[in-house]
Amino acid sequence: MELAQPTATQLNDYRTGMQHHAAAFIERHQQEHLHDDSLFDRTVNHLVDVWDVPVFMADRLVHLAMTERLPKGRRWIGIDMASAPDFCVFHDRRANKIVQVPSSNRLHSFLQDLTNPAPR
Structure with missing residues (x-):
């Protein structure tokens, strides 16, 4: 039995969807992490535990979701x-x-x- 390989569009939709889940989790829980840096790890764990995202991909998706939240066009x-x-x-x-x-x-x-x- 041969497994069907996902198309590029399906992979992109999956990544985009999981990044949206990460962004939503960050939005819901950011106030709990004002004085520490554990929100990143907690969001990665959420994607891995709840959405079965592979760890290597979860790290990248959370990084992208957090980067998206930074103000655009302004040096930080x-x-x-x-x-x-x-x-x-x-x-x-x-x-x-x-x-x-x-x-x-x-x-x-x-x-x-x-x-x-x-x-x-």
Whole structure:
């Protein structure tokens, strides 16, 4: 007996449906996880346990569902390299946090390369 292989459309519909289930779970339970990062794992477990999604796929679907929730067109992290000569500041706009990072020559040159890419 030979098993029928699903078509690309069927696979896409399945992935889209499972991603919607992940997004709905995140929406329902996000308030329970304001001070921890366990919502991702909990959503993966939900897809695996309730919807029988393979773990490798559940991780990806939850990541996509969470990414979809981020504000579009707005940077969620900012870098202020002019704060002081010995450190730079990362502004995480999602969590509304500011982190000071000691400047090293490698970090400073890396950040400058990010902000001023070389022409090709």
